[in-house]
Amino acid sequence: MNKRTRSVAWGPVDRRRRIPEATVARLPVYLRTLLEVQSEDVTTISSERLAELAGVNAAKVRKDLSYLGSYGTRGVGYDVDHLLVQMSRELGLTRDWPVAIVGVGNLGAALANYGGFGDRGFPVAALVDADPSKVGTMFGDYKIRHLDELPALVAELGIAIGIIATPAVGAQEVADKLVAAGVTSILNFAPAVVTVPDHAQLRKVDLALELQVLSFYGQRESIGESLREELGVNAASKEAVS
Amino acid sequence: MNKRTRSVAWGPVDRRRRIPEATVARLPVYLRTLLEVQSEDVTTISSERLAELAGVNAAKVRKDLSYLGSYGTRGVGYDVDHLLVQMSRELGLTRDWPVAIVGVGNLGAALANYGGFGDRGFPVAALVDADPSKVGTMFGDYKIRHLDELPALVAELGIAIGIIATPAVGAQEVADKLVAAGVTSILNFAPAVVTVPDHAQLRKVDLALELQVLSFYGQRESIGESLREELGVNAASKEAVS
């Protein structure tokens, strides 16, 4: 099954085969799911069950997990604890990844307040802004630092991830400065196209985009509706929900 | 080129061929880009240029735009204004889509404060919570309404999109109630798997997931680094950036 010899002690290096992007994006979902079932004292889980809880297809779960080299046991399923260990390691969650939030406007402030990060191994280590009137002031427990201090912050605090929460205009410049300072993982909330060098990782969260996509399908639906009305078809299916 | 007869007056219905999901997700990016160039009094744009600004491949731009049936002019490019009109129509942005934010905790509050929605045709029409101690209190200009009032809010305010900003636990229930109230477009911020009936649209934004994916690649990178160090390879490429 596993093409490579299974040596007794893997270094964290272990390059197995490349994990597809789509799979990487699902690992956190499995992880969260597994944490939930673990807290219910479930020790073993089948791909079928995990699939159901994670909202995906069972074959996909098995294939995804097989990339981890993670052993399930045929006839039984996967050992929850073991799977969690493997997965955390693969995702690099065995250490903390300090985060700097750049741009302490509305969104940045919200993110800084949002406790969800520190809990999950991504402590907010610094707030950064380019606006001189903000730099030096306190926000919660943080003293806001200047964008140009990034290299120092990286050295001091080990910043590993930068979150861009600036207006669209400043986003590219911020990204450049982050990369220059050695931060090669960037999460961009600014509604702008940002590019980074190949060796850096960029992901984006675009709220307006999500809403516009919903709008697209929403419109389709209302078209469908008006069509149905025109055709005199009963729209009762709508009420059947819940 | 266009397989179907091009009738003179399209209704907004016009079902042409189905637009692939991946394309739908890019349309908002093109839209934003076009708005930018429009404000610079550019009247015409080539697929090449648009691709560059939108951060994608030019062939992809052309194929995407071809789904809109949008005419470019060979030898010239696309008319920016015309493209914007077509695209806005296709995305359903010719009308407003009132939004209800469910869950006025940290994240919900942040989203409510975040002005970015109303500007873009998604006015926040209501704030909803299930916590009796919050319901009835004011938040900014909004009086917080109870989750069970959703059907009334939909009727009153024409809520078209629901944003779930509750803790994970409540998310599925909220989704169910939204759908039951007739809201079939849902944006989920809660870190939980939520399912909706086929006729509803669900998109999710998962901050922890994004960070964990970055962590995955970040770890890879540091593995690469330590490998390189071990091998005595110079890591200068890192400094070449910026």
Next chain:
DNA sequence: GGGACTTTGTGAACAAACGAACAAGGTCGG
């Protein structure tokens, strides 16, 4: 008005992702 030049729109090759189906492997009751 004609020819050189530009840029679109799409066919076709390639690549990634998905899901069904099934053999291999392992458990567990008797």
Next chain:
DNA sequence: CCGACCTTGTTCGTTTGTTCACAAAGTCCC
């Protein structure tokens, strides 16, 4: 210890998405 049963791991055909490459179509200068 054996056979029935279960669940994994993987193969394979299908679908979806990306990219190249080029003919078709139109512009614009002379």
